[in-house]
Amino acid sequence: MMPDVIQDNAYRYFATTVALVTTDGKWGQNVMAAEWAMQVSYEPMLLAIFVHDSPTLWNIKEAGAFGVNIAADDQAELVNIAGGYSGTEIAKLAIPGTFQTYAGKSVPLIKGCALACECRVVSVQEMGDHVMVVGEAVSATFDEKKSPLIYTRGNYRKIGSKLASGRKTVRLSPKAFAEFKRMSGGQFVLKAAAAVVRDDGKKKKKKTLFVRIGNSWMLPAAVPERGTDYKKALSVHLASMGVQAEIGEILGIERVMLKSAGKQALRANFVVFSCTARAKEGEEKEEEEGWFLRPPRNLLLKSLLLFQQT
Numbered sequence: 001m002m003p004d005v006i007q008d009n010a011y012r013y014f015a016t017t018v019a020l021v022t023t024d025g026k027w028g029q030n031v032m033a034a035e036w037a038m039q040v041s042y043e044p045m046l047l048a049i050f051v052h053d054s055p056t057l058w059n060i061k062e063a064g065a066f067g068v069n070i071a072a073d074d075q076a077e078l079v080n081i082a083g084g085y086s087g088t089e090i091a092k093l094a095i096p097g098t099f100q101t102y103a104g105k106s107v108p109l110i111k112g113c114a115l116a117c118e119c120r121v122v123s124v125q126e127m128g129d130h131v132m133v134v135g136e137a138v139s140a141t142f143d144e145k146k147s148p149l150i151y152t153r154g155n156y157r158k159i160g161s162k163l164a165s166g167r168k169t170v171r172l173s174p175k176a177f178a179e180f181k182r183m184s185g186g187q188f189v190l191k192a193a194a195a196v197v198r199d200d201g202k203k204k205k206k207k208t209l210f211v212r213i214g215n216s217w218m219l220p221a222a223v224p225e226r227g228t229d230y231k232k233a234l235s236v237h238l239a240s241m242g243v244q245a246e247i248g249e250i251l252g253i254e255r256v257m258l259k260s261a262g263k264q265a266l267r268a269n270f271v272v273f274s275c276t277a278r279a280k281e282g283e284e285k286e287e288e289e290g291w292f293l294r295p296p297r298n299l300l301l302k303s304l305l306l307f308q309q310t
């Protein structure tokens with residue numbers, strides 16, 4: 001059993017939207033407030049609500065349909081009414097000056113909401129002290145101008161300001177930017193595995209492997225296919241450069257915003273791995289790759305090297 005103190009307080013750490021769940025059936029047209037309501041599948045578009053034994057549930061079981069109307073941040077009053085009274089007590093939707101509805105095919109829908117969906121029931125399942133009802137959306141409308149109301153710790157709130165991305169900006173030449181853009185393969189975020197490959201020889205001073213990008217240098221990096229193992233992808237990439245490396249631990253993750261001339265920008269994440277390999281002898285500056293005792297000048301994404309010291 002979960003200790004009481006947890007049970008009594010855990011709910012305070014959730015923040016949700018609130019759905020006005022509408023129904024129509026033997027118990028009349030009704031509306032209730034439900035914070036436990038969410039989309040659970042894109043295709044088909046499924047919505048789940050978790051309701052206790054109430055006229056809302058009885059109508060749903062009887063009619064096989066319900067409406068999910070996501071309350072806008074100017075509708076807290078309606079949420080209070082829908083959540084504060086039961087359909088066994090009063091006809092909530094008939095209170096003058098409150099809910100304005102329009103007729104859906106099977107249930108009334110509420111005007112002024114951020115999103116209004118009409119759902120056909122696909123599953124009803126007991127879930128602890130509530131019942132999970134999953135419905136497939138058969139029709140939906142949304143209002144771009146409305147923001148959903150937020151419910152947390154028993155209070156209603158508006159959505160706050162957007163958080164900064166936390167990405168450091170890195171300015172690149174058009175040529176280097178084009179190379180990273182190419183690596184991204186058109187994805188919104190370039191998600192790469194980068195390698196700090198140190199020489200595994202006996203020498204005290206270890207060399208590090210860099211690759212050329214235009215006139216600059218950078219750590220070798222691969223773009224693993226989505227869902228595939230980053231270490232393997234890096235190992236294959238280094239092997240394709242003729243470097244048999246042992247891929248070690250993750251040193252860190254660096255999230256940056258790559259920028260070039262004009263408005264060009266690309267989000268990029270580099271998961272940096274510590275690797276060891278045998279350095280080729282001699283300085284091979286003319287080549288596409290080279291082993292350096294100190295990081296070369298014209299080094300792109302210098303911050304990736306900060307991990308080396310850890």
Ligand SMILES: Cc1cc2nc3c(=O)[nH]c(=O)nc-3n(C[C@H](O)[C@H](O)[C@H](O)COP(=O)(O)O)c2cc1C
Pocket residue numbers: 018030031032033034035036037050051052054055056057079080082083084085086087088130151
């Ligand atoms: C903000 C808010 C959120 C609520 N969320 C839920 C919920 O997710 N599930 C639930 O069963 N009851 C929830 N309730 C309580 C019901 O809305 C309330 O019991 C309502 O009277 C039920 O309506 P009905 O009896 O007409 O069906 C919530 C109440 C409020 C005020």
